[in-house]
């Protein structure tokens with residue numbers, strides 16, 4: 001079984017992979033887990049990989065043809081640089097952390113499951129950290145890992161990270177709920193073709209060399225997909241004081257001629273510094289839904 | 293009284309030199325400092341950057357800058373700045389570069405590069421009187437490689453290399469190096485501390501520094517949500533708390549003469565600042581370490597008792 005997790009820095013995706021790997025190990029399986037961060041930091045897209053087998057695993061490297069893809073941040077589905085659905089074959093399983101179904105243009109028949117585990121995490125833990133939740137969902141989907149092994153693995157992995165016992169207990173409750181919120185999905189008839197892939201470098205110009213002279217080209221990267229929470233400015237409360245503009249680390253707030261602010265949602269990372277600093281509390285925050 | 297362009301927050305220049313889309317963490321204090329610093333400097337700038345979090349800002353082939361950027365090895369950003377300064381001067385002298393196209397040379401490094409790995413080359417550049425700006429974005433650890441302790445990490449802080457243990461329950465036992473005093477002892481034209489929370493203060497200091505030829509040094513407290521263990525939204529709030537608690541004094545020194553530019557009249561207890569961050573959580577749980585918290589408070593009180601009002 002090949003699992004690929006997609007999430008954001010800070011959401012606990014790497015730990016979700018570790019939870020799955022260790023739980024499988026408790027079941028007597030062979031497991032391999034690792035993550036890739038790239039150069040980016042908290043909020044940036046992160047991918048974690050897990051391979052499970054009842055025989056020693058000789059395959060190495062990124063997983064390009066996963067049997068299970070678990071997406072912790074639904075906005076990633078629409079981020080062309082992340083390629084969440086890449087290599088999914090007919091019969092594979094796609095889990096998306098979302099309260100509603102998102103139409104996904106997918107030519108092959110993929111088993112799709114949508115659940116709002118962020119909602120559960122906020123309920124049980126009070127934070128949008130999803131390691132226990134996504135790990136438990138993966139354990140259940142696999143159909144080979146018991147609830148007990150899942151809970152044991154969550155407990156051990158989070159203790160290793162130095163979490164307080166009460167936080168571990170809350171995460172175990174969260175893991176149990178998430179384990180119960182999905183059904184196992186078998187992988188009968190799934191066929192694999194080994195893939196040998198070279199990671200592509202994206203070029204900006206057409207000249208065959210990266211266009212280093214186009215100053216300010218990071219705006220094309222659209223870091224708006226990093227958001228979990230979105231700042232929403234209430235024009236009725238806003239006094240055009242400009243504070244949000246001053247304190248946005250990302251240059252994502254601009255002011256119009258009258259001094260009223262507007263947010264560049266294409267790139268706003270949702271740090272919410274603006275919302276905390278606004279003296280009028282005119283910036284509300286909502287769970288991200290801009291991707292829908 | 294000198295006249296300043298910056299009286300209120302409304303005077304923050306509108307022009308942006310750093311566009312969105314960097315790969316830095318959401319809520320990064322260092323990015324905010326760099327953005328505001330750039331506004332005060334204007335656009336004719338070449339940044340010289342030693343390896344660190346800020347290096348991530350421009351990951352090939354992308355750059356958020358509308359100005360120029362030069363990347364150096366970790367110890368040698370001031371040497372890189374010297375090379376660029378010399379090249380600009382020579383080109384201008386030979387008539388190959390119009391003086392109107394001259395650039396300000398600005399070093400930007402983390403505290404690790406500034407206070408450990410690059411201190412020697414920095415000291416050399418100040419000693420030689422190099423005409424440059426130096427901005428240290430102090431997140432109080434080696435941020436880019438996973439938040440290991442630097443000599444700028446404060447006592448009592450937990451970092452990747454100073455985790456609290458039974459032998460060292462307070463985490464980091466070494467004092468924070470006083471880079472302001474190290475720089476000041478070289479008697480350069482200008483040294484200042486700034487905070488992203490006190491924006492007008494920071495802009496005025498850059499404005500003042502622009503009047504001097506020679507080394508102009510800035511030490512900025514840069515909250516790091518990832519390493520400090522707080523919500524990205526609280527970056528500016530914590531920087532403000534550091535100033536209000538007296539932990540981060542706002543001051544400047546002109547040719548070695550120190551002035552405090554902001555004196556918190558009623559200082560907040562250091563505890564308010566410490567308990568808001570996971571890197572100090574071990575001072576409060578499982579049992580509150582009153583002794584260490586009191587010692588940190590004592591050091592702050594002692595500092596301010598010597599400041600003339």
Ligand SMILES: Cc1ncc(C[n+]2csc(CCOP(=O)(O)OP(=O)(O)O)c2C)c(N)n1
Pocket residue numbers: 343344345346365366367401402403404405406409429431433434435436437442
């Ligand atoms: C001589 C040298 N040692 C180690 C490194 C590896 N390295 C790259 S970035 C970094 C951390 C830099 O920390 P700091 O200067 O505090 O900047 P920050 O990342 O916190 O902004 C280290 C240790 C290096 N590039 N060069």
Ligand code: SF4
Pocket residue numbers: 233237238239240241242243244245260261277278279280281282283
């Ligand atoms: S900080 Fe608040 S009141 Fe001020 S401009 Fe921004 S939204 Fe308006």
Ligand code: SF4
Pocket residue numbers: 231247248249250251252253263264267268269270271272273274275
């Ligand atoms: S949440 Fe606010 S401060 Fe943060 S990037 Fe978005 S607009 Fe800027």
Ligand code: SF4
Pocket residue numbers: 041042316317319320321322323345431435436515516517518519
């Ligand atoms: S680790 Fe800290 S200093 Fe580095 S980019 Fe992230 S928030 Fe900024």
